[in-house]
Amino acid sequence: MISLTSEYRTPYHALPAAAKLLALCLFTFAVFYLDSVGVALAVTGAVALAYGIGGGRFARQGLRMMRPVFWMALIILAYHLAIGEWAGGLVIVLRLIAAVGLANLVTMTTRLDDMLAVVERGLARIGVSERARRRLALSVALVIRFTPVLAQKGARLIEAWRARSVKRPGWRLLLPLALLAVDDADRVAEALKARSGGL
Amino acid sequence: MRDLSYARDGHQVFSGLNLDLADHRVGIIGRNGSGKTQMARLIAGLAAPDAGAVTVGGVEVAKDRKAALSTVGILFQNPDHQIIFPTVGEELGFGLTSQGLDKAAARDKAQDILARFNRPGWYDRPVYALSQGQRHLVCLMAVLVMAPKLIVLDEPYSGLDLATTVRLGRYLDALDPGLIHITHDLHSIGGYDRVIWLDQGEVRMDGVPGDVLPAYEAEMRDRGGRDDFADL
Amino acid sequence: MRDLSYARDGHQVFSGLNLDLADHRVGIIGRNGSGKTQMARLIAGLAAPDAGAVTVGGVEVAKDRKAALSTVGILFQNPDHQIIFPTVGEELGFGLTSQGLDKAAARDKAQDILARFNRPGWYDRPVYALSQGQRHLVCLMAVLVMAPKLIVLDEPYSGLDLATTVRLGRYLDALDPGLIHITHDLHSIGGYDRVIWLDQGEVRMDGVPGDVLPAYEAEMRDRGGRDDFADL
Amino acid sequence: MERNLTQIALFAALIAALGLIPKFSLASGVPISAQSLGIMLCGTVLGAKRGTLAVLLFLGLVALGLPLLAGGRGGLGVFSGVTVGYLAGFVAGAFVTGLLAQMWRGRGGWILPSVAALVGGVVVMNILGIIGMAWKLDKTLAEATVLALPFVPGDLLKCVLAGLITQALQKARPGLLQA
Ligand SMILES: Nc1ncnc2c1ncn2[C@@H]1O[C@H](COP(=O)(O)OP(=O)(O)OP(=O)(O)O)[C@@H](O)[C@H]1O
Ligand SMILES: Nc1ncnc2c1ncn2[C@@H]1O[C@H](COP(=O)(O)OP(=O)(O)OP(=O)(O)O)[C@@H](O)[C@H]1O
Numbered sequence: 001m002i003s004l005t006s007e008y009r010t011p012y013h014a015l016p017a018a019a020k021l022l023a024l025c026l027f028t029f030a031v032f033y034l035d036s037v038g039v040a041l042a043v044t045g046a047v048a049l050a051y052g053i054g055g056g057r058f059a060r061q062g063l064r065m066m067r068p069v070f071w072m073a074l075i076i077l078a079y080h081l082a083i084g085e086w087a088g089g090l091v092i093v094l095r096l097i098a099a100v101g102l103a104n105l106v107t108m109t110t111r112l113d114d115m116l117a118v119v120e121r122g123l124a125r126i127g128v129s130e131r132a133r134r135r136l137a138l139s140v141a142l143v144i145r146f147t148p149v150l151a152q153k154g155a156r157l158i159e160a161w162r163a164r165s166v167k168r169p170g171w172r173l174l175l176p177l178a179l180l181a182v183d184d185a186d187r188v189a190e191a192l193k194a195r196s197g198g199l
Numbered sequence: 200m201r202d203l204s205y206a207r208d209g210h211q212v213f214s215g216l217n218l219d220l221a222d223h224r225v226g227i228i229g230r231n232g233s234g235k236t237q238m239a240r241l242i243a244g245l246a247a248p249d250a251g252a253v254t255v256g257g258v259e260v261a262k263d264r265k266a267a268l269s270t271v272g273i274l275f276q277n278p279d280h281q282i283i284f285p286t287v288g289e290e291l292g293f294g295l296t297s298q299g300l301d302k303a304a305a306r307d308k309a310q311d312i313l314a315r316f317n318r319p320g321w322y323d324r325p326v327y328a329l330s331q332g333q334r335h336l337v338c339l340m341a342v343l344v345m346a347p348k349l350i351v352l353d354e355p356y357s358g359l360d361l362a363t364t365v366r367l368g369r370y371l372d373a374l375d376p377g378l379i380h381i382t383h384d385l386h387s388i389g390g391y392d393r394v395i396w397l398d399q400g401e402v403r404m405d406g407v408p409g410d411v412l413p414a415y416e417a418e419m420r421d422r423g424g425r426d427d428f429a430d431l
Numbered sequence: 432m433r434d435l436s437y438a439r440d441g442h443q444v445f446s447g448l449n450l451d452l453a454d455h456r457v458g459i460i461g462r463n464g465s466g467k468t469q470m471a472r473l474i475a476g477l478a479a480p481d482a483g484a485v486t487v488g489g490v491e492v493a494k495d496r497k498a499a500l501s502t503v504g505i506l507f508q509n510p511d512h513q514i515i516f517p518t519v520g521e522e523l524g525f526g527l528t529s530q531g532l533d534k535a536a537a538r539d540k541a542q543d544i545l546a547r548f549n550r551p552g553w554y555d556r557p558v559y560a561l562s563q564g565q566r567h568l569v570c571l572m573a574v575l576v577m578a579p580k581l582i583v584l585d586e587p588y589s590g591l592d593l594a595t596t597v598r599l600g601r602y603l604d605a606l607d608p609g610l611i612h613i614t615h616d617l618h619s620i621g622g623y624d625r626v627i628w629l630d631q632g633e634v635r636m637d638g639v640p641g642d643v644l645p646a647y648e649a650e651m652r653d654r655g656g657r658d659d660f661a662d663l
Numbered sequence: 664m665e666r667n668l669t670q671i672a673l674f675a676a677l678i679a680a681l682g683l684i685p686k687f688s689l690a691s692g693v694p695i696s697a698q699s700l701g702i703m704l705c706g707t708v709l710g711a712k713r714g715t716l717a718v719l720l721f722l723g724l725v726a727l728g729l730p731l732l733a734g735g736r737g738g739l740g741v742f743s744g745v746t747v748g749y750l751a752g753f754v755a756g757a758f759v760t761g762l763l764a765q766m767w768r769g770r771g772g773w774i775l776p777s778v779a780a781l782v783g784g785v786v787v788m789n790i791l792g793i794i795g796m797a798w799k800l801d802k803t804l805a806e807a808t809v810l811a812l813p814f815v816p817g818d819l820l821k822c823v824l825a826g827l828i829t830q831a832l833q834k835a836r837p838g839l840l841q842a
């Protein structure tokens with residue numbers, strides 16, 4: 001599931017979204033220029049600490065969201081160990097964990113509409129029409145909702161496959177998944193129409 | 200509904216249907232594919248008829264979408280097809296801002312309805328963390344908060360447990376707006392003012408539940424008793 | 432089922448459940464979220480328990496997947512989540528080839544079952560052109576053709592009309608394999624050998640339908656009568 | 664209108680979901696990623712305009728800090744990484760694929776959509792990707808081209824898949840693909 005606003009309240013929820021986004025931008029940018037193990041460790045530690053401040057359950061939720069990144073990190077580390085550049089590998093991995101970690105933290109503590117309000121204000125300033133901005137806001141919300149739903153449907157199809165075969169499901173599940181997805185798009189379009197009075 | 204004709208993707212669903220649904224609570228029954236969902240879409244103004252017109256409370260719902268919003272609300276079978284936003288508050292606020300309210304007013308009204316349903320803490324709750332029954336309730340609140348004069352329900356109970364069904368039923372019964380309730384669960388519309396049995400896009404029977412439901416059930420059990428699946 | 436514990440995504444669904452489902456036709460009821468679907472997944476071997484074991488006809492279904500294929504089949508609630516292939520023939524043949532049959536033999540068996548259900552012309556039919564009820568039937572045939580000893584049904588009737596429900600019910604009742612039938616429709620399991628009422632991952636009641644169903648219904652109506660939606 | 668909107672959003676989500684398929688990073692730091700299949704499908708199914716909008720929407724969310732790129736990456740940092748050329752290629756690739764697919768709509772079975780995906784989703788995308796790698800890794804264009812070679816077999820397979828899926832979708836939902 002993509003990171004969504006966490007149900008556990010933290011001090012970060014109250015910070016203004018614009019400030020959080022700006023900080024995240026600067027941080028993500030800066031992180032790419034880290035190149036010593038010591039500094040990278042310190043920065044990653046700081047991100048971990050930031051989760052800790054949010055409380056135990058919040059931190060656990062954050063950890064769960066990071067699981068795929070940890071896997072990736074292991075692979076990269078193994079590769080760099082194999083070619084004998086463990087320090088370089090460690091920096092890359094820590095950079096990754098710190099950057100994704102903070103991105104998740106911002107997402108988990110920022111309501112989507114607050115996040116979008118920032119973007120909307122920016123767009124308004126450069127003269128984008130209100131109608132176009134409303135559509136944009138809606139599409140963003142929809143992507144965030146559709147992604148976990150698609151992932152769930154994919155998981156269901158994998159079960160249907162495993163119920164009748166011992167082989168691994170492969171690309172053949174892509175078409176039924178695409179169909180389920182396209183049909184959902186139609187149904188959600190109706191739901192949207194039912195409550196929007198024209199976009 | 201006057202002289203209604205409607206085809207979907209080349210499939211003629213209704214031709215020349217006339218129906219006046221003035222009663223407070225109307226049930227609609229019929230076999231799979233008889234046209235119930237397409238009728239719900241027409242009544243809610245989600246599709247425009249090819250010929251004829253659908254008017255609800257004087258509003259031609261397919262044309263005047265803005266007015267239709269305060270006239271008719273629709274509740275789909277599956278909450279996952281209805282819920283658009285990641286949090287409950289956003290979901291409830293969406294219809295209200297479409298009706299022209301500003302953000303603050305929409306927020307207040309959304310909080311109001313949450314309070315009325317004893318769910319004051321739900322405003323910031325992410326939808327994915329709610330159970331199936333809870334999500335049904337969110338959909339219902341999202342429709343009610345827009346205060347429509349008529350609510351169309353397309354199989355709202357399918358997949359819900361008995362206790363939840365009974366409770367939502369009581370809530371719906373106590374509501375002010377008129378109800379049009381599509382269902383395969385005959386018990387749930389036993390106390391309604393009127394029941395319509397649709398068959399292949401036409402009204403097969405139309406009357407009080409006491410007449411229509413037993414006739415429908417008898418025919419279904421008879422068809423169900425045959426061996427051949429021929430009409431599936 | 433011995434000493435079953437199972438957690439999904441951090442949510443403890445069962446802990447230390449023991450159940451021996453030797454009867455021919457068993458119904459499973461319970462509220463939304465009580466663990467019925469997770470139990471179905473365990474019985475079909477689609478998930479491995481964290482502790483304990485699930486054995487069906489001597490086969491440990493989560494471990495020995497190859498043997499499990501001929502032992503237990505599962506029918507999901509929504510045919511769209513079950514049907515993988517674009518034509519009926521491919522859908523029916525899929526399970527057979529994974530049981531080790533070659534293509535020609537799989538084709539023959541698929542044609543056989545279509546004939547048994549009076550649907551000889553369906554082999555090359557695209558699935559998308561079938562109605563909801565027809566797709567349910569395809570799912571059922573796809574499970575039956577693999578000749579499992581036990582079939583698990585997870586709310587197979589939801590959204591189907593009464594005639595189709597009655598007819599599928601009669602087919603299922605006449606089948607050889609054992610049935611485990613999860614449902615919210617209490618009527619459909621009234622004639623079963625045994626009914627189990629699950630509540631929050633535990634067996635709340637276990638016995639003949641005549642005892643369990645009325646007790647369940649009474650409690651549900653009682654809960655449904657309360658005002659607060661507190662347990663939703 | 665609502666349908667355009669939900670389909671654009673849906674395909675953006677599809678690209679994101681394809682990012683869940685485990686990726687494999689090469690030494691250059693550019694992953695072999697299933698997400699480019701999503702880019703191709705945006706073009707072949709949605710066409711140039713809506714397809715490009717879907718990709719822009721996806722990248723916009725990545726920029727907002729959602730970890731939607733393969734391997735759970737995201738944030739503004741990725742736009743200064745080695746793959747920035749490919750990210751630009753996502754947009755251009757979907758656009759070119761969409762133009763061709765619309766031009767050839769309804770003809771040629773799965774072959775023509777595959778060719779559209781080949782031109783947009785492989786040729787255009789890799790040209791931009793190579794330029795990006797040359798820039799970020801401080802290599803010559805020729806050296807960067809060598810780094811992109813390992814992608815070719817996988818990319819060809821994705822073209823074929825994109826064509827087949829497009830054809831099957833067209834058959835199953837005739838109203839879906841507009842000219
Ligand atoms: N998108 C579509 N394209 C073509 N035909 C359609 C479409 N949707 C529905 N139909 C057809 O329209 C007819 C009426 O369908 P409808 O969905 O209204 O049935 P229903 O009464 O709601 O059935 P159910 O009880 O299964 O929900 C059916 O014959 C169906 O095949
Ligand atoms: N993917 C999941 N991740 C975490 N928890 C889950 C997941 N799926 C189910 N659960 C939880 O497991 C419990 C049992 O769910 P299950 O789906 O078995 O209920 P059910 O009895 O089938 O309900 P229903 O009648 O609504 O189908 C619920 O509390 C549910 O919230």
Ligand SMILES: O=C(O)CCCC[C@@H]1SC[C@@H]2NC(=O)N[C@@H]21
Nearest residue numbers: 694695696699732733746749814
């Ligand atoms: O994830 C990113 O940052 C962008 C990855 C781009 C990978 C490109 S897409 C075309 C080519 N084919 C692959 O399999 N990988 C590269």
Ligand SMILES: [Mg+2]
Nearest residue numbers: 235236237353
């Ligand atoms: Mg319907």
Ligand SMILES: [Mg+2]
Nearest residue numbers: 467468469585
């Ligand atoms: Mg279930």
